[in-house]
Amino acid sequence: MNKDTKIEKDNYPYIKPPQAKVISHIRDIHGEQIPDDYYWMIDYFKKGPQSDAVISYLEQENKYLEQQLAHTNHLQEELFHEMKARIQEKDESVPVFKNGYFYYTRTETGQQYYKYCRKKGSLEAPEEILLDIDELAKDQPYYSAKGFTVSPDNCLLAYATDKVSRRQYTICVKDLTTGETLADQIPNTAGDPVWAANNQTLFYTENNQETLLSEKIRRHQLGNDVLEDITVYEEKDPANYIGVEKSKSGDYILIYSSATLSSVVYTIPADQPQQEIRCFQPRVPEVLYQVHPLKDRFLILTNWEAPNFRLMECGLDTTDISAWKDVIPHRSDVLLEDISEFENFIAIAERKQGLIKISLMQNGKENQTIAFSEPAYMAGIGANPDFQSRKLRLYYTSMKTPMSVYDYEISSGSKTLLKQQTAGADFNSDHYTSRKGVCLGSRRY
Numbered sequence: 001m002n003k004d005t006k007i008e009k010d011n012y013p014y015i016k017p018p019q020a021k022v023i024s025h026i027r028d029i030h031g032e033q034i035p036d037d038y039y040w041m042i043d044y045f046k047k048g049p050q051s052d053a054v055i056s057y058l059e060q061e062n063k064y065l066e067q068q069l070a071h072t073n074h075l076q077e078e079l080f081h082e083m084k085a086r087i088q089e090k091d092e093s094v095p096v097f098k099n100g101y102f103y104y105t106r107t108e109t110g111q112q113y114y115k116y117c118r119k120k121g122s123l124e125a126p127e128e129i130l131l132d133i134d135e136l137a138k139d140q141p142y143y144s145a146k147g148f149t150v151s152p153d154n155c156l157l158a159y160a161t162d163k164v165s166r167r168q169y170t171i172c173v174k175d176l177t178t179g180e181t182l183a184d185q186i187p188n189t190a191g192d193p194v195w196a197a198n199n200q201t202l203f204y205t206e207n208n209q210e211t212l213l214s215e216k217i218r219r220h221q222l223g224n225d226v227l228e229d230i231t232v233y234e235e236k237d238p239a240n241y242i243g244v245e246k247s248k249s250g251d252y253i254l255i256y257s258s259a260t261l262s263s264v265v266y267t268i269p270a271d272q273p274q275q276e277i278r279c280f281q282p283r284v285p286e287v288l289y290q291v292h293p294l295k296d297r298f299l300i301l302t303n304w305e306a307p308n309f310r311l312m313e314c315g316l317d318t319t320d321i322s323a324w325k326d327v328i329p330h331r332s333d334v335l336l337e338d339i340s341e342f343e344n345f346i347a348i349a350e351r352k353q354g355l356i357k358i359s360l361m362q363n364g365k366e367n368q369t370i371a372f373s374e375p376a377y378m379a380g381i382g383a384n385p386d387f388q389s390r391k392l393r394l395y396y397t398s399m400k401t402p403m404s405v406y407d408y409e410i411s412s413g414s415k416t417l418l419k420q421q422t423a424g425a426d427f428n429s430d431h432y433t434s435r436k437g438v439c440l441g442s443r444r445y
Contacts, residue, residue, distance in 0.1 A: 015067045018060035021053075094405045094418045095123060096393070098385040099154060113137050116148055130157050130176065147171070147191040151199040152250070156182075156222075158202055160191030167191075167212060171204055173222065186226050190214050194246045194253060196273035203232070203244045203253055203273070214242045217255050219273060232277055233257075233266060246270060247293040248341055248387045254291060257283075265291045280319045292341040299327065299346070301339055306330035311339060311348070327364070340381045343388050345410060349381050356380060358394060360410065370408055370415070374398045397421075 025039040041054050069076070089109040095102040101118040108115075113133040119125040130148075137143035140163055147160040147169065155177050160169035169191030173182040186193075190205035206216040217233040220226065233255050235242045240257045247254055253268040255277060262285055266277040280291055280298075289302035298319060300312045311328040328336060328348070337356070338349040346361040356379045360368040370392075372379060377398035382405060384393050390410050397403040402421040409416070 015064055018057065018064055020057055088422060094393075095119075096383050096385055097389070099150070099152065101150075101154065103148075103150075108134070113143065116145075118150075128176075131159060131174070136161070144169075147193055149193055149195060150176075151195045152197055153199045156195075156199060158193035158195065160189060160193065162191070168207060168209070171202070173202075182222065184220065184222055184226070186220055186229075190243065192243060192245070194244050196253065197250070197271040198273065201273040203255075203268075205243055206231075211238075213238055217242060217244050232268070247291075248385065249293050249295060249343075250387065251295070252293050254293075256290075258288070261286045261288070263288045263290075265289065267291070267293075281321050284321070292339060294341055295343070299339065299341055300324055301336065308332065308334060309336040311336060327361075338381055340384050340392070341387075342384070344390065347381050347384070347392050358392075360392070368410070368413060370394070372396065374400065377401070 020038055020041070022037045023040045025036050027034045027036050027039060041057075089107060089111075092106040093104045095104040097103075101120055102123055103116075103118045105114045105116050107113075111134045113136075115129050115133065116131040117127050117129050119127055130150075131145065133143070133145050136145070142163060142165045144162045144165070145159055147158070149158050150156065151158070155175065157174045157176055158171060159174070160171045162169050167190075168187070169189050171184075171186040171189050171191070171193045173184050174180070175182060186202075186204060188207050188209050190207055192205050194203040195201070196203070200222045202220045202222070204218055204220065205214045206218050207213065208215050215235055216231045219230045219232050221228075233242070235257055237259070240259045242255070242257045244253065244255050246252070247270075251270055253270055253273070255266040255268070257264050262283050264283040265280040267280055268275055268277055281289065284304070287302065287304045289300050289304065292299040292301065297313050297315055300314065301309060302312060302324075303309050304312075304321065304324070306329075308330055310326060310330040312324040313327050314323045314325065333352060335351040336348070337351055340347040344362065348359050348361060350357050350359070355377070358370045358379060358381065360370075362368075377396060379394060379396045382393035382395045392408040392410065393405065394408055395403065395405050404420040405418045406415045407418055408414075
């Protein structure tokens with residue numbers, strides 16, 4: 001910031017602050033009677049006179065804000081350009097490989113969003129822009145796109161958009177062979193489309209239009225009216241959060257319902273999307289569990305009789321808790337934080353004495369530990385959507401090392417640096433935090 005910048009306020013007239021009207025209202029929240037004199041503002045999301053009153057009040061607030069800060073306009077502009085100059089505008093995320101393609105996002109100088117791209121088979125192959133978010137967001141006051149997922153035959157792209165910043169996403173489907181967007185539009189979702197194996201069926205989470213709570217998992221058949229979509233699971237307890245995803249192996253659709261202290265998982269064979277859901281293990285008080293399908297068994301990460309979590313397994317046919325067997329037993333001094341399953345190995349993230357250790361298990365034994373030389377650091381398993389991979393994507397940072405993304409070669413034990421954050425640059429975090437390896441996005445600045 002320029003040291004000579006001056007802020008003058010005396011030349012601007014005084015404007016009385018707007019006052020929101022007070023309308024008495026009592027809210028019943030969990031049996032408690034809570035007075036809320038401004039509850040009328042919730043009607044902003046409804047049509048009618050009350051909504052107009054909310055908008056009118058907000059316009060008054062904006063006018064007052066602009067007047068009060070008018071003397072800082074020059075400073076605001078200066079700060080904006082200074083912060084923008086620290087962003088690496090032309091950038092590219094670390095590609096992730098899945099089903100024959102490398103997927104990545106890239107940003108261009110002067111643009112506020114990004115382009116979602118892929119290359120077939122090799123990073124040297126021609127680029128295919130699947131979605132140009134810069135173009136889609138043109139003239140939009142707000143635009144967010146997420147949930148990118150390509151059909152198993154690589155021909156259709158399902159994605160979700162929000163144009164009002166309410167996290168109510170509309171799922172769309174693009175034909176990647178013709179470039180056309182299909183007529184299928186699914187509103188009021190969490191933005192999490194999941195393909196069945198037939199390339200024609202989508203599962204998704206439907207939100208309540210007013211509370212925004214996730215309430216139903218539904219099934220959509222391409223070409224059908226959304227009103228005909230089938231509800232495959234409905235959550236009755238508002239304390240639970242629900243969602244749907246596809247197993248990394250591609251064999252199962254997984255529906256989960258989780259609260260702070262308990263969870264339950266339901267499965268559907270991905271190649272039989274019409275089949276009824278199957279409860280993996282009924283909910284047990286104070287028991288959390290995750291399911292990670294392999295080709296011949298299920299892995300279960302759980303705190304059942306294990307405060308620090310343990311890794312267990314069971315067969316494909318008998319999945320109730322009585323059939324679970326230890327793979328990594330509970331340890332009082334080690335927190336088992338995460339796993340990532342692959343066809344030929346399992347990556348394990350554990351925390352001991354405050355630090356993460358990443359190890360690999362092959363043939364039922366932990367036989368490799370990925371070494372980090374610094375005494376204090378943060379590390380973790382990154383985006384690894386390719387079930388057949390012989391490499392592990394991981395991330396690492398410390399007080400001395402900028403956020404870095406590596407590929408760890410299982411056969412040689414060597415790490416290859418793929419990207420490292422430069423000083424002051426924005427870092428696309430989507431490729432070191434997402435299990436599915438999809439890219440999320442909104443404005444960059």
